[in-house]
Amino acid sequence: MDERRKIKSFILQNFLFTDDDAAVSDSDSLIARGVIDSTGILELILFLEESIGIKVQEDEMVPSNFDSIDSIVSFVARRAGS
């Protein structure tokens, strides 16, 4: 499973409790749509650390890194490349 697929599937199952791909699009703002709330961010970071194997630094905990599936995927890609 590629990382985009893994991330999307986590968002769908863990926050929206569904398998329906159409429930969220990759560019949707997860915060503005209420998919992720303040504690949801903690769950997302835990997932990235445990299942994707990256460590999120304190100064990276900003909405622009996590606000959509697209931005999470590019954040992960940047971290993998660095």
Next chain:
Amino acid sequence: MCGIAGFVDMERRVAEGRRQLELMIHTLSHRGPDGYGFHLDDCVGLAHARLSIIDLSTGDQPIRNENGDCLVVFNGEIFNYIELRASLEVAGHRFYTRSDTEVIVHLYEEYGDNFVAHLNGQFAIALWDSTRRRLVLARDRVGIRPLFYMERGTRLWFASEVKALLAADRRAARLAPEGIAQTFCFWSAIDPQTAFQDIKSLPPGHVLTVEASGTRHTRQYWDWQFPEVGSFPAAQSIDETAMQLRGLLRDAVRLQLRADVPVGAYLSGGLDSAIIASLGIQPNGPRLRTFSVSFSDAEFDESPYQQQMADFLGTDHSTVRCRPSDIGACFPQLVYHAEAPLLRTAAAPLMLLSRAVREHGIKVVLTGEGADEVFGGYDIFKEAKIRRFWARQPASRWRPSLLGRLYGYLDNSPVDNAGMTRAFFERGLSNANGATFAHEPRWTTSASSLRFLSTGMRASLGPWTPIAWYAHQLPVTVAHISPMARDQYVEAHTLLAGYLLSSQGDRVAMANSVEGRYPFLDHRVIEFGNALPDRYKLRGLKEKYILRRAMAGMLPDNILNRIKQPYRAPDNESFFQAGQPLEYVADLMSGDRIRAAGYFDAGAVGRLLDKCRAGRVRGFANNQAFVGILSTMLLDELFVRGNTVLRSGHERPDALTHSLSTDSLVSD
């Protein structure tokens, strides 16, 4: 305290009326275990279940006037009955009991339907005027005592609880999609809506009349009123105001101590209950009996403060230690009493507490409920103040950082991270003058539970946007009061009346035949607080400022200056042991049961259950969804399907609380 039930039908005689009254009132025996009273004639039936508190020997209801043409059944207390009686006697009325109830019929003779305006108390009243052949139903100003009704054609039934109405007509045992959906957003259905399709709740501060012609009319006689912006009278000095408030609170407590049985008090560890308990100590009176809930989990526990207050006041204090497993075990019984879906478990420990109160022989307790609504104690008021301040300069980085001062008591605080705080609270910022501005973050979090509804439920709700819908229910006058007053108005009409005073108030106390009393909700205290400028309540970010000032020197400094900690209890973890759901939870949350009941999407509920089981649920949204779904399924099981095993908690209140072992009840 008591339970009432009855019916009226101006056109047709009710067949087997006496039998129907008995069926109804017997479901309310927990509210009034000390005896029943009935009245039946051609078109009306009144029933009463009594819990004797004032006038133990002659207070049996219905109570009548001098010539017997006016009768009343009543649940609650009229605290100013002594003063009312004196003035009614001067006016020529003769009394045959010493009860508070009797003033009602004479006030009605004097003032007609406006009798309610003279009452200082907490009440649900059914009054039958046999001369004019009319029924008057009335509910207290803020909704301390419940009153439900059901209409079918020419007939109307009323009762203190839904279960009595279901006893009159089983067909009413159907849940209302609107009631469930409203609860999932606002924590309770909004009056007159209830969780049941055919059953309405008489809103607080309202009178419902049924005339001889059959005409029904509902009228509001009181509401939370705030001065229009710019119309505040020249403010007195804060010290004068504080001293007036101290005197008023003393008087409210003095009236609420009236009873022919001992009155105890709850100590939560916070400021409000400390104030009430300290004012409840009578010079040369018996040692005050106080009670508290403590938790094994430190995030919820406030026992050091409770013990400190008990020591300071020298009360005879008992603590019920509550474990998550106690909550899971008593939850079905809680839903049986609440008769509504619940989004949190916090009412459960209070039901265990009232049981302990009753076991110690106490029937009446004073509580600190209401101070946060009247004097601006909740974080939601501070949060809204900061968000409004921020909305004036939306680009500011410093203004939203003030939110970081809130919610220090949470393990997973929504303000732990500045950037996230900003993103989370930014929503709705452009609507800073909207009537629901303060409540939007809370309601949006709760309403995320709506995604668990089944497609059938969504279809029956149609295109419903909860927050806009609620804003539309508000009176237009709220636009003219201050933003904070608006927030208080909304809070008083949603969380206070709908949840704190019912599921977490009347119902959990009356489950064990205990009456709660609320001096902060004496309408004189509310009117005093509402007339104050906002800055007397929320001074900077210091909440309940005037109240602290009023009590200066009367309480320990750390209690007097303590920051508000909301009362909470462990949620989803109460329903799992070693990763496995409790037996009834596994059954009700299974795919088959969820599909058969039809309220929720079985796939989504299954995933939520898995997440809970794995111990990965934190934060409010998922916890509220879980507790909301489980309680709705219990409501269906208990009332729609009529499960008698879980309901046996009603016949034997101990049946479902066996795990609250006696050794967990610590007395000193």
